[in-house]
Amino acid sequence: MAAQLGERGEAEHFIRIADLRKTFRSRGKSFEVLKGVDLEIDRGDIFGVVGFSGAGKSTLIRCINRLEEPDGGEIKIGDTEITKLTKYELDRYRQKIGIIFQQFNLLDSRTVAENVSFPLEIAGEKNGRISGRVKEILDLVDLSDKADFYPGQLSGGQKQRVGIARALANNPDILLSDEATSALDPQTTLSVLDLLKDINEKLKLTIILITHELNVIRYVCKNMAVLEDGQIVERGPVRSVFTSPASDTAKLFLKIDAGFQIGWNDGGGI
């Protein structure tokens, strides 16, 4: 941490977000959701952003592929300034940033294999090469036997695996996870997180995930940041944030986490 602060180490970070700002306006009212977020993420990291509802997590992650347009600040990935891309460049760039969602957002009109081939069609991949690539990715997420199923036939966990496969189809450099496990039961969450760990290692993929579940961060992330009211209030390796939280939000998160573990409903301790 100290070494990073000295030189800011601009060259070595893969993703650099500086002074990111976003204000939502509706009917004369405005809500400042991101109030100058600074973040650096290294290549190959699994980076978690945790925060309570309304802290701006979702807006932050959605700014990275510009599903939300930032009002100010910079987002640099490698040498590319995301906020300055033209519409055409942005479409090309988005193919290199996969994203998975809480609600999966699969297309009900397409089979599993067709859902995975969707981003390849969009990227203009030749038909002959699509089926091979689809097979390869479905193998990776362990869904080869479900290739011809429709999303309507799948469980939540299987749907999210399809979501991951779809996000990986174009060999992205970055995978964004927008509360991807929040709609899943604990057991399924675990298997999806294992899959994320697995692809992080196998594909050297940089993963940024946002969540309100501390266990998710603890289980998969290497580094993390705590977002509070549109600002990063704490960041560092997961273990150090967990063992010596500095911000109120981090302390509160850990207290809630501990409360669930020791808070027996009969009032007793451990």
Next chain:
Amino acid sequence: MEQMTLAETIASAFGEKTWTIVFPAIYDTLYMVFYTTILTAVFGLLLGILIVVTSDDGIYPCRKFSAVLGSVVNGLRSLPSIIIIILTLPLSRFIVGVSYGPKACIIALAVTCIPMFGRLVESSILEIPKGKIEAARSMGAKNSQIVTKVMIPEALPSLIRNFTIAVIAVISTTALAGMLGAGGLGDVAVRFGYNRFKTDILIAAILVMILMVQVVQFIGNILSRNVLKKRHLI
């Protein structure tokens, strides 16, 4: 005029004399319904897509265009069909050369039915969860790809149901146009059934129209259900 009993009237409604009048009218009605439906399907779909795409929270917001489009559609929708038919018959003379008969009425009928189907298409597409469109955008999909690969296929079951409603509206509007010289079952019902008190012919014409509507609704239901079943959504 001789007075028929109810039983005689009903018997006569299925008689040969009645059907020599009704049969050609069925042909005229089918002719009008067929072409009006095609025009309505194509332009209504385009209209509905344009409305959704250019709206404020659409994928290609265009405030002025969408406002003008919305007013035109609302304007046409607020007028009774019969008024629109009267207003557009001169237009038919310009496009197809005549302002009477089945051919002329197709244009008039399409003008009344396209805005209606356009609104139905709009509501079908708006039923798609926004996240799916966003997911496509996040993969770098162009607007045209979002329309053809996400909006239309995802909304298909709902589009089929709404198209069924539109075809039925076309059938009933076609009957209305009969009053204005379009020919067809509506024309027969009015000329014989209303003006000349030929209740038997009126009954026959109505029966055929009811049958048409039933068949259309039946086919629409089956198609829509089949799509939903194939996708395992029911």
